Amino acid sequence: MAELTFWTGTMDAGKSTLALQTNHNHAARGRMGLIFTAHDRSGEAVVTSRLGLTHDAIEVTDDFDFWRHAVDALTHGARIDYLICDEAQFYTPEQIEALAKIVDELQIDVFCFGILTDFRTRLFPGAARLVELADRTEVLQVEALCWCGKRATHNARVEDGVMVTEGDQVVVGDTDDAPSAVSYEVLCRQHHRRRLTAARAQSVSLVPEPLPFG
Numbered sequence: 763m764a765e766l767t768f769w770t771g772t773m774d775a776g777k778s779t780l781a782l783q784t785n786h787n788h789a790a791r792g793r794m795g796l797i798f799t800a801h802d803r804s805g806e807a808v809v810t811s812r813l814g815l816t817h818d819a820i821e822v823t824d825d826f827d828f829w830r831h832a833v834d835a836l837t838h839g840a841r842i843d844y845l846i847c848d849e850a851q852f853y854t855p856e857q858i859e860a861l862a863k864i865v866d867e868l869q870i871d872v873f874c875f876g877i878l879t880d881f882r883t884r885l886f887p888g889a890a891r892l893v894e895l896a897d898r899t900e901v902l903q904v905e906a907l908c909w910c911g912k913r914a915t916h917n918a919r920v921e922d923g924v925m926v927t928e929g930d931q932v933v934v935g936d937t938d939d940a941p942s943a944v945s946y947e948v949l950c951r952q953h954h955r956r957r958l959t960a961a962r963a964q965s966v967s968l969v970p971e972p973l974p975f976g
């Protein structure tokens with residue numbers, strides 16, 4: 763029986779790496795797959811892993827019709843055994859429903875990879891629908907870490923060095939230190955709640971202790 767699987771984790775947890783490994787392992791056994799993504803960091807229709815792996819992909823725009831794409835391909839004689847769907851948090855709920863239909867009606871395995879929650883700790887609509895519909899939701903084993911050493915569970919958005927909790931849900935960006943107006947940092951819940959990013963924690967710890975006497 764085909765399955766709809768949702769692999770999730772914070773940013774930088776290794777989801778795109780796992781997506782490309784999954785494709786590699788299935789392709790190595792002669793299975794035929796299609797790879798999809800939406801708003802990859804590279805800005806192109808490609809899945810990129812921070813470990814350096816990349817693979818061309820089909821870009822999923824809001825009006826992309828998974829069901830039509832799969833049926834058209836099959837009707838023209840293509841074989842499809844599985845779909846790899848990266849950045850699935852950005853897909854619309856209707857697109858996730860189409861993926862579930864592809865699993866059930868066409869017996870094609872669908873492997874989805876994406877983050878659960880946005881910088882405000884709210885579920886992405888695509889991720890929410892996946893949790894509702896997937897046969898299995900799995901959390902990646904590799905732990906992304908908060909600066910304090912605890913498992914990172916939340917994604918913080920940093921604008922010009924300051925953590926923000928308001929703004930558009932979708933702003934493509936990375937977790938690296940390269941200077942850019944918008945970047946992301948993974949944090950544990952406590953430090954996300956307190957808006958304590960690594961840079962802020964360091965600057966707070968550098969403030970000299972007030973002397974006990976005036």
Ligand SMILES: Nc1ncnc2c1ncn2[C@@H]1O[C@H](COP(=O)(O)OP(=O)(O)O)[C@@H](O)[C@H]1O
Binds near residue numbers: 771775776777906
């Ligand atoms: N130089 C490196 N050496 C070893 N592992 C690395 C290196 N750079 C990145 N990684 C691994 O790659 C992970 C990020 O992988 P990626 O697939 O891009 O994540 P995601 O798609 O979840 O954002 C990091 O958590 C880390 O485990």
Ligand SMILES: Cc1cn([C@H]2C[C@H](O)[C@@H](COP(=O)(O)O)O2)c(=O)[nH]c1=O
Binds near residue numbers: 774933
């Ligand atoms: C938290 C959050 C993230 N994004 C964007 C930033 C990245 O482009 C992707 C996540 O990519 P990754 O492969 O998991 O590192 O999502 C966003 O648009 N809005 C957010 O709130």
